[in-house]
Amino acid sequence: MALVHMPDHRIKDIEIELLLLALKERWGYDFSGYARASLKRRLDQLVSYFAVDSLTRILHDVIHDERVAQTVINAISVPTSEFFRDPEIWRYVREELLPRLASFPLLNIWQVGCGRGQETYTLAILLHETGLLKKTRLIATDINNDFLNEASNGRWSARDLDQWRQNYQQAGGTGCFDDYFARQGGEIAIRDSLKSAIEFMPHNLVSDDAFLETQFIVCRNVLIYFGAALQDRVVEVFARSLQRGGYLLLGLAESLPEQRQDLSIFQENLHLYQKPIWGSRG
Secondary structure (H helix, E strand, O other): OOOOOOOOOHHHHHHHHHHHHHHHHOOOHHHHHHHHHHHHHHHHHHHHHHHOOOOOOHHHHHHHHHHHHHHHHHHHOOOOOOOOOOHHHHHHHHHHHHHHHOOOOOOEEEEEOOOOOOHHHHHHHHEEEHHOHEEEEEEEEEOOHHHHHHHHHHHHHHHHHEEEEEEEHHHHOOOOHHHHHEEOEEEEOOOHHOOEEEEEOOOOOOOOOOOOOEEEEEEHHHHHHHHEHHHHHHHHHHHHEEEEEEEEEEEOOOOOOOOOOOOEEEEEHOEEEEEOOOOOOO
């Protein structure tokens, strides 16, 4: 019987499926709902990183070597962030949104996909400068334990410090950005007063549900890596978590379908949504 010769792209699809199955069954990470175009790009980078000719070559080590598996997981879930990224967003949060949230006696803020922590500490600085930090429970979550450890350590290379200072100023910063850090050689370390105000914990958007009632969820540049079904599932989790009148902030490349009933657009240009205050929806 003649063997069937598959085209190269189908072979790659099979390799991806095998790798995703190994990550799910061996390590509990389910990336099957991630957008395929982004997933393929990141896996192609892994082929180069490991200096192999195909994903199949690393499959054995992914199953048997935790360090290799973690490298693959990190590559798939790697975040891109910086302090006060998209300054106009954070200026609006400072000047318009946080004053609205100040009416709540206590605040729960959930920052989703915290990565290495720059955006989490951006929120902490804003809460500090607006006088809300002491009455806020700021929870930052990520699927990746390595990133959670880095974020909780609160240390970064100082090479991007000039850009972060500029972002802070454009976002309406009322103090001196450098005062929030200690210089340690070529690194900067966040002050303990901000670090102690944040709870870092693991949370898997693929399988975990809402775990607290919150008034503000920040999930920027996470949904873009998910397929449509997983996006719907995640947004439903957010809607269950939000108190009526609470807000969801997405990334500038992300949006929700207009027909959703549980969340409605609040500021379209900022991709800010609100859970309806009244009625039976949501």
